[in-house]
Amino acid sequence: MTPDDDVAAARAGDEAAFTRLAQRHRRELAAHCYRMLGSPHDAEDALQETLLAAWRGLPGFEGRSSLRTWLYRVATSVCLRQARRRPRLLSPDAGPPRSDVTDLGEPVPGPVWLEPLPEDLADDRTDDLDPATAYLRRESVELAYVAALQHLPATQRAVLLLREVLGYSAAETAALLGTTPASVNSALQRARGGLAERLPARSQQAELARLGGAGRAALVERFVAAWESADVDALLGLLTDDVRFTMPPLPAWFAGRHDVGRFLAQRVFATPWRLRPATVNASAGLLCEQHADGAWRPGSVIVLGLREGRVGWIAGFVDPALHALFVTGSAGDR
Incomplete structure (x- = not known):
């Protein structure tokens, strides 16, 4: 049919x-x-x-x-x-960074954090699109882009996505939202301004293209090797000076090589880890398992934010339900 x-x-x-x-x-x-x-x-x-x-x-x-x-x-x-x-989603770096690695705070409960997207749940129409449009679709599910979207009022968010990601005209968007083209154009202008304040200079798609496939694989391989061997110095060599390490639903986060290095050495590497590369939010990611009580258990889902060939943001999501989502590929399992 x-x-x-x-x-x-x-x-x-x-x-x-x-x-x-x-x-x-x-x-x-x-x-x-x-x-x-x-x-x-x-x-x-x-x-x-x-x-x-x-x-x-x-x-x-x-x-x-x-x-x-x-x-x-x-x-x-x-x-x-x-x-x-x-409520509006919390930013993963809400509040000031911490320097005390012993106090990570209590997990903030509820659906209040931005969460990562598995590759197999992303829009699969990109293969049917022209390269420029497919590139834009991948950019539009990057973690930084989706995080920036959540700071916009919901209607501005909808207008921006319908106009710039899905390619609907102002008149079509107005019909979709039950408003006028003039209102759509006004909301789009405000949304663009709000988004520009929060997005990095280059998208992850641009960073990945700059690295190339071999460069991306080599960077991830070095990161995994350093993490699994608990080699703090090797890992710090892959990070930018102003690297951020966030880990919702825990409120604590760390900024800069010094504090991130202390956190890795004193807390993260207290137990063994094994990591598996994955595509997360159309970007470089890792599925992490932690060895505890004689068994490998779900640890975290990490998204690597790359900048000029180094890692500028380690976005770690430590909710076990998210790790299960990436393994099963079904958001409905939660």
Whole structure:
């Protein structure tokens, strides 16, 4: 059956046809929800609500826009409602950096932290796009970009994503959001300004391109070798002078080689580790296991923020549920 046949059948109540339609758009909608909400778990919840609302509303779909555009309208509406119901996500470097490596604070509970995105949950339409658009889509799920998005009001976030990531015109975006092109253009201008204040000079895609595939592999290999052998000096040699080490849901974070080195030596390397390279948020990442009580246990998910061939941000996520997500590839397992 063609997609148009599936639309007609689904509107008539054929659940199998709707399932096929949903599957075609599932991952790109999930990526959109992740950009909006900053959490793969919240994105999965939003996606499920989107598909339920779409199934219920499909008989009223009149075909004045494409089904894909209509689904984005539903998904964006769901995400806006979710974003307005919950507190804004905390920055992983909320508060000043610490120098006391013995006190990391108590984990801050609840869905309040930005979370990383596994590669297999990212938008898989990038393979069908032209290189420039695919590059932009990968940039739009980078950790720093998604973190910066969360500082924007939800409507500005939606406008920016619809206009600059998904490529909808001002008129199309206005129709999606139930507003005017003038309001869309105004929100886009404010969103661009807010984003520019928080984004690094170069994206991770640019940093990775500068390194090349072999350079990236070599850097990650050296990082893994130094970490697994607890070689603090070798690891510090890979870091920028102003490196940050964040680790939500713990509130503590460290800045600069000196304090990061002390934290590594006195706390992190108190037990053995093993690391496996992974693509996280379209960037270099690591899945980490820690040896404790005679067994290897989930340790953390790390995203490496690269700058000029060195590591400028070690974003460690120490929630075991996140490690499980990267192993199982299912946000719904949490």
